[in-house]
Every structure is written in C-alpha cells, then in structure tokens.
Amino acid sequence: MASVNLEAFRGELRRWLEDNVPDDLRGFTLRRRLTPERLESLRSWNRRLADARWAAIAWPVEYGGRAAGVLEQLVHAEEMDRASAPGPLNPIGLSNIAPAIMQFGTEAQKARFLDRMLRGEDVWCQGFSEPEAGSDLASLRTTAVRHRNVFVVNGQKVWTTLGPHADWCELLVRTDPHARTRHRGISALLVDMHSEGVEVRPLRTLTGGEEFSEVFLTDVAVPVENLLGELDGGWKVAMTTLSYERAGVVTLTLRMRRRLDRVFEAIAAAELPAAQAAALRQEAMGCLVDQRCLDYLGRRAIATTAAGQDPGALSPLAKLRWSLLEQRLERVTALLGPSALEGLWAEEALQSRSATIAGGTTEIQKLVLADRFLGLPREPSP
Numbered sequence: 001m002a003s004v005n006l007e008a009f010r011g012e013l014r015r016w017l018e019d020n021v022p023d024d025l026r027g028f029t030l031r032r033r034l035t036p037e038r039l040e041s042l043r044s045w046n047r048r049l050a051d052a053r054w055a056a057i058a059w060p061v062e063y064g065g066r067a068a069g070v071l072e073q074l075v076h077a078e079e080m081d082r083a084s085a086p087g088p089l090n091p092i093g094l095s096n097i098a099p100a101i102m103q104f105g106t107e108a109q110k111a112r113f114l115d116r117m118l119r120g121e122d123v124w125c126q127g128f129s130e131p132e133a134g135s136d137l138a139s140l141r142t143t144a145v146r147h148r149n150v151f152v153v154n155g156q157k158v159w160t161t162l163g164p165h166a167d168w169c170e171l172l173v174r175t176d177p178h179a180r181t182r183h184r185g186i187s188a189l190l191v192d193m194h195s196e197g198v199e200v201r202p203l204r205t206l207t208g209g210e211e212f213s214e215v216f217l218t219d220v221a222v223p224v225e226n227l228l229g230e231l232d233g234g235w236k237v238a239m240t241t242l243s244y245e246r247a248g249v250v251t252l253t254l255r256m257r258r259r260l261d262r263v264f265e266a267i268a269a270a271e272l273p274a275a276q277a278a279a280l281r282q283e284a285m286g287c288l289v290d291q292r293c294l295d296y297l298g299r300r301a302i303a304t305t306a307a308g309q310d311p312g313a314l315s316p317l318a319k320l321r322w323s324l325l326e327q328r329l330e331r332v333t334a335l336l337g338p339s340a341l342e343g344l345w346a347e348e349a350l351q352s353r354s355a356t357i358a359g360g361t362t363e364i365q366k367l368v369l370a371d372r373f374l375g376l377p378r379e380p381s382p
C-alpha cells in the first residue's frame with residue numbers, strides 16, 4: 001500500500017463499518033466480561049472483518065491483510081473507534097504472535113496457524129510471565145526436554161490474558177539449563193492448550209472478569225515441529241513478539257478520549273455544588289490536555305516509523321504517560337459520586353490499576369528511558 005489515498009481508504013472503511021458493525025457489539029471491548037455467547041458473536045464479527053480484510057490490515061496481502069503502513073493503521077484505529085467497533089478476537093495473536101510466526105515460522109506453521117488466527121477460529125495467548133519471572137523474563141523456569149519427536153514441558157505460567165478461552169499459546173520455555181547466559185537456552189513453542197497435562201486456572205480480577213489465568217503444564221508433549229525459530233533461540237522470538245506490543249498506544253488514547261467525553265457529560269448531568277463541579281471540570285480538563293499531548297506523542301512516533309526511523313524514546317514515553325494518565329482519570333471519575341462505582345465506570349476504574357504493570361511496569365519504562373535515552377549510569381546488577 002505504498003501511495004495510498006488516505007481519505008479514500010478512510011471512506012471505504014467508514015462505509016463498510018456503517019453497514020456491518022452489529023449493534024449489540026458496539027462499544028464492546030475484550031477487557032469486558034466475556035460470556036460464551038459474547039465469545040461466539042465476537043467470533044462471527046471477527047470472521048466478517050477477516051473476509052473483508054479489515055481484521056489485520058498490517059499483515060501482508062498473501063495472509064489476508066492489506067500490507068497497510070502505519071498511517072493507514074492510524075486511520076483504521078480512528079474509524080474503528082468512531083464506529084465503536086470491537087476489534088478482532090485475537091488482539092495478542094494478530095499483533096504480537098503472528099509477526100513472530102511470519103518472521104521465524106516454517107511454511108507449515110504459517111499455513112497451519114495464521115489463517116485460523118486471523119478469522120478468530122483459534123484464540124491465542126502468550127505464555128511468558130511466571131511467578132518468579134515478570135520484568136526479569138530471562139529468569140523463567142518452565143522447562144522443555146526433548147524426548148524423540150516431542151518436547152516434554154513442565155512448569156507454570158501466570159497472568160495469561162485470554163488463557164481461559166485460548167486454543168493455542170506461544171510459550172517460552174528453558175531448553176538448555178546450562179547455557180552460558182540466562183537469555184540463551186530459552187526456546188519458543190507453539191502449544192495446543194487442549195493437550196493433555198495443560199491445566200488452566202482462571203484468575204478472577206477486581207472487575208469480576210476471568211480473562212486472565214494461571215497455566216500449569218505437567219508432562220505436556222509438544223511435537224518438535226511446533227518449535228518456533230531456532231532451538232535455544234527463543235529470546236529473539238520473544239523480543240520480536242514484544243516489540244509489537246507498543247503499537248496499540250494510539251488506539252488506547254482514542255479510547256481514553258471517548259471516556260473523557262463521558263466524564264464531561266457526567267459532570268454536567270450530576271447535581272453537584274457549583275464549586276465542586278468547577279473543581280472536577282478543572283481536573284478533567286487537565287486530563288484532556290494530557291490526553292491531547294499523548295495523542296500527539298503517539299502520532300509523532302507513528303510518523304517517525306513511517307519515515308523509516310526508529311521512534312526511540314517515544315514508545316516507552318508514550319506507554320509511561322498513557323498508564324499514568326489512566327490512573328489520573330480514574331481519580332477524577334471517583335469524585336463523580338456513587339454512580340462512578342457502577343457498571344462500565346467501575347470496570348474502567350478497577351482496570352486502570354493494571355495499566356502501570358501490563359506491557360512493562362512504570363519502573364521498567366523509567367529504567368529504559370534513563371539507561372538508553374538519557375545515558376544515566378546503569379542500575380547495579382544484583
């Protein structure tokens with residue numbers, strides 16, 4: 001999509017969304033509670049998106065995408081948000097795991113997994129974090145030992161988003177416990193979540209949802225052809241997977257803008273003493289200013305990428321500022337009174353707590369900025 005006409009692209013997508021988004025799914029996000037019926041209607045919506053090639057526009061054309069550049073992806077995010085259209089069922093799969101399969105996978109793996117992932121036929125999760133390996137991912141302990149044509153996997157993962165609904169998992173395992181450094185000796189396996197020995201225990205979060213899980217693996221046999229990339233070369237695969245995680249900040253910022261609109265409406269509708277309403281509006285305006293700055297920051301990162309340059313500090317900076325703003329906004333909504341403790345408001349408020357942890361914690365973003373971009377002295381290693 002080298003010299004695409006952005007406005008024509010926007011018009012085509014807008015018309016398609018007007019005709020196709022099911023009313024009962026408008027405004028639904030995967031972060032809300034998933035019932036089996038919801039899952040089925042999301043799957044059917046996902047198929048419709050995939051058939052029209054709107055599910056993963058950044059994917060190459062041969063895999064059902066449009067080879068869209070970052071500017072089209074931005075327009076796509078804006079129009080999906082404008083139409084309150086839910087994204088595909090496999091957000092982690094499409095934007096993180098698929099690029100790793102495209103880069104490191106065999107032709108057989110690409111043929112077997114990509115199309116089903118695109119259409120939401122298989123739901124994917126990412127099994128990286130463990131109880132003793134989060135920020136310090138390289139300390140992971142889940143092992144895989146080769147025995148004839150299979151790897152035998154034992155260990156535990158945690159915080160696995162979509163784990164309770166997942167059919168497949170990109171799992172990081174230790175294949176060489178004697179490697180010279182901890183980063184070597186890790187491999188990436190594509191694991192069927194319905195295999196014998198996989199036990200998924202949903203984790204109920206503060207919001208009451210069960211989209212997270214622990215995953216216990218006991219003598220799980222994974223065929224050797226499900227190794228992704230080289231044996232003991234999983235760190236490279238993992239870093240490729242995670243490098244795509246930042247791309248979503250602009251979408252998140254757009255969603256925050258909608259939330260702010262609702263906050264202003266709620267302040268106007270609430271019967272508050274004038275001074276209190278004015279103080280709340282002032283705080284909400286502060287959030288709006290931050291949101292606009294963040295929006296520009298995200299767009300600058302996108303424009304930099306579009307120009308073929310490395311966005312550098314912009315990505316960790318955008319993640320850091322977005323997560324802090326999520327929590328600032330939550331403090332504003334809490335002041336709206338008892339109504340802020342119900343429904344969507346309550347879910348958003350509770351979810352905002354996880355923003356400073358998911359996708360790299362605040363402290364880790366600050367370390368990256370200090371170390372790589374400000375040139376401050378490195379943290380002493382324990």
Ligand SMILES: Cc1cc2nc3c(=O)[nH]c(=O)nc-3n(C[C@H](O)[C@H](O)[C@H](O)COP(=O)(O)OP(=O)(O)OC[C@H]3O[C@@H](n4cnc5c(N)ncnc54)[C@H](O)[C@@H]3O)c2cc1C
Pocket residue numbers: 125126127128129130131132133134135136158159160161162354355357358359360361362363364367379
């Ligand atoms: C919403 C959400 C979705 C997630 N989805 C997934 C998923 O699908 N798959 C998956 O594998 N994982 C997932 N995770 C896990 C996530 O990747 C980890 O929670 C994250 O990497 C932090 O690891 P941890 O929880 O073990 O905390 P720890 O790494 O143990 O950190 C604990 C505290 O110590 C601080 N800290 C750690 N190291 C340093 C340091 N060097 N210097 C200063 N402070 C430090 C941290 O900032 C934090 O405050 C998800 C988490 C959340 C919240």
